[in-house]
Amino acid sequence: xxxxxxxxxxxxxxxxxxxxxxxxxxxxxxxxxxxxxxxxxxxxxxxxxxxxxxxxxxxxxxxxxxx
Numbered sequence: 001x002x003x004x005x006x007x008x009x010x011x012x013x014x015x016x017x018x019x020x021x022x023x024x025x026x027x028x029x030x031x032x033x034x035x036x037x038x039x040x041x042x043x044x045x046x047x048x049x050x051x052x053x054x055x056x057x058x059x060x061x062x063x064x065x066x067x
Contacts, residue, residue, distance in 0.1 A: 020034075
């Protein structure tokens with residue numbers, strides 16, 4: 001099992017975290033879910049930026065069964 005770490009937070013942040021935590025959910029589970037959600041948000045944001053700023057070329061690819 002991984003080592004346990006302490007992360008100091010303000011009373012307000014603790015209260016907000018507590019309000020988000022579901023019944024039977026650990027803070028570790030809550031934070032892991034929040035981290036995963038943020039990673040997905042950043043990925044989508046990056047893809048949107050690339051789509052807006054990117055210079056794309058069309059590829060001539062024959063994909064079997066794509067007709």
